[in-house]
Amino acid sequence: MKYSKFIKAVAVGMALITATGSLPGAAYAEGEKVAVFLKNISNPYWRAVRIGSEKAAKEYGLDITIVAPTKPDNIEEQTRQVEDWIVKKPDAFVFVPVDYKAMEPLVHKANEAGIPVINFSNRVENVDLVSYIGSDDFTIGYEAAKYLFDEIGGAGKVVYIEGVPAAITAQRRKAGFEKALSEYENIELLTSQTGMYRRLPALQVMENLLQRYPEIDAVMAANDDMAVGVVEALKTAGRLDGVPVMGVDVIPDAAQLIKDGKMFASADYSGHDQGYLAVVAAARHLRGEEVPANISLPVVIVNQGNVDPWLLEPEQKPTPDWDAVIAAQ
Amino acid sequence: MTVANSQETMPAKAPLSENVTWLLSRMTALATLIVALSFASPYFFQTGNFVNILKQASFQFLMSSGLTIVVLTAGIDLSIGAVLGLAACVGASFLANGQIFYGVGSALLVGFTCGLVNGSLIAYLRIPSFIATYGMLWIAVGLSFVFMDGQVIYGFPESFRVMGSGFIGPIPTPILIAAILLIIMVITLNHTKLGRTLYAIGGNRNAARLSGMPVKFWEMMAYGISGLLAGFAGLVIIARTGAVDAGVGNDLLLPTIAAVVLGGTSLMGGRGGIVGTAIGALILAIILNGMNLLGVDTYWQIGVLGSVTVLAVLADDKISKHIDMRG
Numbered sequence: 001m002k003y004s005k006f007i008k009a010v011a012v013g014m015a016l017i018t019a020t021g022s023l024p025g026a027a028y029a030e031g032e033k034v035a036v037f038l039k040n041i042s043n044p045y046w047r048a049v050r051i052g053s054e055k056a057a058k059e060y061g062l063d064i065t066i067v068a069p070t071k072p073d074n075i076e077e078q079t080r081q082v083e084d085w086i087v088k089k090p091d092a093f094v095f096v097p098v099d100y101k102a103m104e105p106l107v108h109k110a111n112e113a114g115i116p117v118i119n120f121s122n123r124v125e126n127v128d129l130v131s132y133i134g135s136d137d138f139t140i141g142y143e144a145a146k147y148l149f150d151e152i153g154g155a156g157k158v159v160y161i162e163g164v165p166a167a168i169t170a171q172r173r174k175a176g177f178e179k180a181l182s183e184y185e186n187i188e189l190l191t192s193q194t195g196m197y198r199r200l201p202a203l204q205v206m207e208n209l210l211q212r213y214p215e216i217d218a219v220m221a222a223n224d225d226m227a228v229g230v231v232e233a234l235k236t237a238g239r240l241d242g243v244p245v246m247g248v249d250v251i252p253d254a255a256q257l258i259k260d261g262k263m264f265a266s267a268d269y270s271g272h273d274q275g276y277l278a279v280v281a282a283a284r285h286l287r288g289e290e291v292p293a294n295i296s297l298p299v300v301i302v303n304q305g306n307v308d309p310w311l312l313e314p315e316q317k318p319t320p321d322w323d324a325v326i327a328a329q
Numbered sequence: 330m331t332v333a334n335s336q337e338t339m340p341a342k343a344p345l346s347e348n349v350t351w352l353l354s355r356m357t358a359l360a361t362l363i364v365a366l367s368f369a370s371p372y373f374f375q376t377g378n379f380v381n382i383l384k385q386a387s388f389q390f391l392m393s394s395g396l397t398i399v400v401l402t403a404g405i406d407l408s409i410g411a412v413l414g415l416a417a418c419v420g421a422s423f424l425a426n427g428q429i430f431y432g433v434g435s436a437l438l439v440g441f442t443c444g445l446v447n448g449s450l451i452a453y454l455r456i457p458s459f460i461a462t463y464g465m466l467w468i469a470v471g472l473s474f475v476f477m478d479g480q481v482i483y484g485f486p487e488s489f490r491v492m493g494s495g496f497i498g499p500i501p502t503p504i505l506i507a508a509i510l511l512i513i514m515v516i517t518l519n520h521t522k523l524g525r526t527l528y529a530i531g532g533n534r535n536a537a538r539l540s541g542m543p544v545k546f547w548e549m550m551a552y553g554i555s556g557l558l559a560g561f562a563g564l565v566i567i568a569r570t571g572a573v574d575a576g577v578g579n580d581l582l583l584p585t586i587a588a589v590v591l592g593g594t595s596l597m598g599g600r601g602g603i604v605g606t607a608i609g610a611l612i613l614a615i616i617l618n619g620m621n622l623l624g625v626d627t628y629w630q631i632g633v634l635g636s637v638t639v640l641a642v643l644a645d646d647k648i649s650k651h652i653d654m655r656g
Contacts, residue, residue, distance in 0.1 A: 042575040047479025070470065072576065165627050194627040196580060199570045204385050208621035211378040212370070229570060236494060253483040253572050 030061030032091040032286045036279065037082065039098040039122075040072035043225070045249045045271045048314040049121075052275030053094065055319055060283035064094075073098045073167055082106040086113050092130075092282045096121045099168050116285060120278040121271075122168070131281045133295040135269040137169045140248055141176025141222070143299040144267035146183075148220050148246040151264060155186035156217030159209055161230060163197040163222040170197065173222045173248065190216065195226040202226035206233035220246040224254035224266055231263050250302045255310040258303060265303040268310070273297060273320045280322050292329055351593040351601065354644070355608045358591075362615050370622045378618065380501065386614035387507035390607055391565055392581060393588040394514060395444075395558030397606045398551050400589055401518075403531040403598025404458035406555045408447060409585055411469035414578025416440040417563030418473050421482040421573040429489050436560045443469060444556020448549030462552075466582075473575040483572035493568025503565055507607075510558075514603040527551060531598025587638040588613050596642070612637075 036053050040046045050066055057064040067085065069077035078098045085093070086109055093115055097103035100122045107127040110117050117124075120133040149158070160177055163170030174192070181189055190213050195202025202221060210216070210233060219234075221227035227247025234240040244264030247254050249271075257263035274297060281291045302310055309317065367374040392409065399406045420436030423429075443465055450461040495502045518524035526547045529537035538544045567573045592609025594601025616637060620630050 041479055042474060042477070044479060044481050044574070050479065070467075070474065072579075162627055165631070191624045192627065193621055193624075194630065198576070198579065199572065200388075200566060200577075201580075203570060204381075204617070205621055207381045207385070208378075208618045211375060211381060212372045212622045212624075225574075228572065232494070232569075232571060252481055256483070 031063045032283070034062050034064045034092045034094055034279065034282050034286075035085045035088075035090045036064050036066050036094040036275075037078065037085075037096055038066060038068040039078065039096050041066075041068040041070075042072055043249075044251045048317075049096075049271040049275035051314040052272035052277075052317075052319070053279040056276045056279035056283070059319075060280060062279065062283050064279065065090075069098065073164075073169075075099050075102045078103065079106060082110065086110055086115065089113060089115065091116075091286055093117045094278045094282050095119050095124070097124050100124050101168075116282075118278050118282045118285070118291075120274050129293070130285045131278075131291045131293055131295060133278045133281060133297070134274050135297050135299050137172035138176040138179075140267050140269055140299050141173035142180050143176075143301065144246050144248055144265075145177040145180035145220055147265060147267070147301050148218050148244060149180060149184045149187050151244050152187075152218050154184050157188050157190050157213070157215055159190050159206075159213070159216055159219045160192040161195040161202050161205065161219065161221040161226050162192055163194070163226070165194055167197070170194075170222055177220060177222075195221065195229065197223050197225060199225045199229040199232075202229035203233045206230045207237070210234070210237045210239060216243060218244045218246070218264075222248060224249045224251040227263060227266065228254055228257060231257055235262070250307075250310045252311070255302070255307050258307045259311065261304055265301055268300045268302055269297055270300060270320075272314050272317050276319050277322070277325060284322075292326060295325060295329060297325075351605065355591075355593050355605055355612075359608055359612055359615075362612060362619070366615065366619045366622070370619070372622050373619065378622075380504075382611070382614045382618050383504050384501050385618065386607075386610040387501075387503040388562070388566060388569070389584060389588050389610035389613055390507045391503075391510065391558065391562035392585045393592075393606050393610055394510060394603060395555035395562075396585055396589050397514075397592070397594055397601070397603050398518075398527060399458070399555045400594050400596060401527050401531045401598060401601065402548055402551045403534070403596075404451060404548070404551065405586075405596070406444075406447065406462045406552060407459060407582060408443065408462040408465035408469055409555065409559045410578035410581035411466040411473070412440055412443040412556050412578070413559040413563040413566070413581060414575065415443065415469040415473045415476070416560035417567045417573045417577050418476050418482070418575060420560075420564055421485070421567055422476075424485045424489055424567075425482050427486050429486060432485075432489070433564060436564050437557055438560075440560020440563070441553055441557040444553040444559070445549065447556065448552030451552060452545040452548040458552075470575075470578075473578070477573075477575040479575070481572050481574045485568065485571060490568045490571060493565050493570070503569065506565060511603065511607055518603055523547065528599055531600075533599070583638075584613060584634070587634065587641075590638055591641045593641075 038046055038049060067081050075098050093110055095117055104124055107117055107124050111128045116130045118131050119129045123132050162174055181187060193205050195205050219230050221230050224247035227245050230245050234243055246264055247266040250266045250268040254263060254266050285291045396406055396409055416436040416439040419439045420432045423435055424432035447462050447465050450456045451458045492502055497505055526542050529542060530544055530548055588609040589606050591612050592605030594605055
């Protein structure tokens with residue numbers, strides 16, 4: 001029936017108007033506007049973050065806008081975006097800084113403008129936050145390195161492939177790696193070189209290092225894109241057997257390599273869950289609920305034994321249970 | 330001796346002494362670098378390491394060869410990395426389903442189309458090349474983001490991956506591909522009317538136009554070829570790495586320009602050539618390889634690359650001034 005279709009359309013339209021909050025007065029009216037700032041939209045890790053936050057927005061009826069620099073981790077671009085959004089004055093910011101220091105004054109401005117800020121993934125210091133959610137790059141570098149060192153019995157020669165030298169994530173992950181290194185006296189760091197967080201440079205650097213070092217017992221890369229490049233270089237050189245490669249992020253093709261036993265492991269701090277929980281925290285805060293100031297998520301080491309859920313697309317991943325996460329704090 | 334031979338067939342080009350000078354200066358730089366690194370690291374002068382260097386230089390050469398043509402016409406193509414990325418992303422979407430023909434075809438088509446758009450804007454609408462191609466850079470980056478939606482495409486057929494990571498006999502395929510491309514380009518640039526036209530456009534545009542050369546058409550085609558070769562380089566790169574995401578072309582532009590400049594092709598146009606770019610790609614690969622072998626601190630590596638490039642431009646400037654004065 002054409003009419004019933006029309007009526008349905010009107011009904012849906014009205015529901016949408018209600019949902020986007022244009023009808024004032026309702027208690028906890030849904031549709032609060034929330035700007036979700038991410039630092040990168042090109043890699044699968046941040047895609048998972050985005051999908052996680054979109055799931056929360058759908059579940060809680062928030063009107064979210066994803067804001068991310070087109071050039072990954074670009075300070076100048078995120079600065080402009082934050083300034084623009086302070087003017088637009090949404091109900092809340094869910095915020096990942098491209099650089100926690102550089103963005104500190106901007107979060108101050110948001111504070112002054114009275115916009116509640118939920119921070120996740122990288123903590124911004126000296127500002128008012130409703131809540132901080134996540135692990136951090138230092139911890140993930142540290143935990144991943146320890147797991148790798150234990151795999152080779154706490155003794156051996158190790159290569160570290162760094163991220164973009166200027167990126168704060170790369171510096172923090174390296175610092176975490178170095179802390180672990182200082183705790184294992186029989187682990188020798190052969191060299192630490194940059195693969196620029198990218199596969200091709202990492203592959204080429206590893207090829208060169210394989211010439212330089214006839215004996216390498218393990219390799220850790222600051223992200224999975226590079227770890228996959230390292231695996232490729234080792235495979236081509238016929239030296240993949242017995243050399244565990246550790247990465248960070250658990251991107252899909254790294255998960256596949258781990259499943260196939262070609263890559264040793266990767267560390268994840270669940271971008272999907274962080275994105276989800278941060279937006280849930282925003283919704284609950286806006287609806288007058290108490291939200292813990294600190295919600296920490298454990299680093300998960302993903303190896304051949306537990307990799308299966310990471311082979312799922314982020315759309316199919318189950319969302320974490322808020323109450324359980326809060327209870328675990 | 331292609332450069333010397335080319336002399337007879339290229340009236341629009343600079344005198345013989347100049348070509349020999351720049352080629353010699355590049356060869357000397359290359360030789361010095363090899364000798365120095367052989368002393369500095371016992372791991373450098375090894376067959377395995379040379380194969381590595383050649384392989385890495387081959388990728389650089391594939392990226393820089395198209396740019397060389399554009400630079401010869403006194404232009405610049407800043408969109409190379411981005412177009413390479415877009416072409417690789419589009420191609421990969423077919424390749425992951427095992428459709429090699431469509432994958433390769435679409436990547437080349439995307440590259441060529443972007444290049445032709447650049448070329449039309451520059452040759453016919455007279456938009457400065459650095460602006461037109463800078464615009465294309467962002468268009469291609471934007472399209473890549475939209476197309477990929479933050480995903481990684483991986484799992485290409487092995488028969489395709491041979492192109493980037495396989496061997497033909499004992500020789501890694503990318504080295505062979507680069508060698509063939511080098512030969513084709515040497516012949517095209519030095520022994521065909523097209524080559525003469527490209528040099529003439531960069532050397533003296535007005536003279537070229539007055540002598541009846543279809544300047545606008547070939548200037549446009551220079552960018553078309555640059556885009557096509559960027560698409561091709563994108564294919565070889567993803568055949569090597571086995572995966573692609575929207576950021577695959579990031580950070581490829583500067584080394585690509587560096588190899589051309591290190592090879593002695595003048596940014597003013599009309600002077601230099603593809604053999605120089607091959608040498609430039611080798612120099613770049615050797616510097617990176619050397620820094621890896623010597624364990625140069627990460628923070629320094631990027632600075633070293635930048636400095637070498639600037640020094641090369643300065644040297645080039647001095648040499649050409651010297652030649653001009655002898656005039």
